Amino acid sequence: MPPQVEAEPDGEPAEQAADQIAFDINDFPGGARTAIEAVLMVVDQPVTDEELAGALEISPDDVLGHLKDLERQYDDEQRGFALRAINNAWRIYSRADYAPVIEKFLLDGxxxxxxxxxxxxxxxxxxxxxxxxxxxxxxxxxxxxxxxxxxxxxxxxxxxxxxxxxxxxxxxxxxxxxxxxxxxxxxxxxxxxxxxxxxxxxxxxxxxxxx
The missing domain is CATH 1.10.10.10 (Winged helix-like DNA-binding domain superfamily/Winged helix DNA-binding domain)
Structure with a gap:
């Protein structure tokens, strides 16, 4: 027997309801750039610009431009974290300069x-x-x-x-x-x-x- 798909209150399958989530990226404070930041804060493994583009419904070129701008911004401001691309996939990491602080925190924990x-x-x-x-x-x-x-x-x-x-x-x-x-x-x-x-x-x- 195939797995049952849970229905939403209006009778539509949950998967179809998820597909109907719609938004205009420009309606968010800060637009696409801050939306990209929000996604990067919750991912548990690096994501590609194509994956971000699909989720945010904007072009990969626009996503890549925002990612590079964020990378430069974090570096210029010397934030405690950095945005880096490894094997063409992006993720936020703690900045290497603060390794002693991170190590002490982890050891204390x-x-x-x-x-x-x-x-x-x-x-x-x-x-x-x-x-x-x-x-x-x-x-x-x-x-x-x-x-x-x-x-x-x-x-x-x-x-x-x-x-x-x-x-x-x-x-x-x-x-x-x-x-x-x-x-x-x-x-x-x-x-x-x-x-x-x-x-x-x-x-x-x-x-x-x-x-």
């Missing part, structure tokens, strides 16, 4: 206790790595974007590259994770994996969540 949500998410990643964000969400039944960012910041997980099939970012635990647990390798983890869904079940949950 290691002493704070993880929340229950963080511990549960970390367990899923540890036993099912490499695993994508959507699959972690499927297992836990909640959005894990904020928790993933916390675990990345703490240095307990890291990005392992993109899934060859769907292109989603995959995550796994770090050597620091093993160090904190006093383990020599992942093989020394307690036998909790049987209590987590199999990969096929996780895939089914992901499909249901996208239905």
């Amino acid at each position: 290691q002493h704070a206790r993880l929340t229950q949500a963080s511990l549960e998410t970390l367990a899923v990643i540890a036993y099912r790595q490499p695993i994508s964000r959507s699959r972690v969400s499927a297992v836990r039944g909640v959005n894990v974007d904020g928790v993933i960012r916390t675990l990345l910041t703490r240095g307990l997980i890291h990005e392992l590259g993109q899934d060859t099939e769907g292109g989603a970012m995959l995550y796994g635990t770090t050597p620091y994770f093993l160090q904190r647990l006093g383990l020599g390798s992942l093989e020394e983890l307690p036998p909790l994996a049987p209590h987590l869904p199999d990969v096929d079940v996780i895939d089914e949950l992901v499909e249901q969540g996208h239905g």
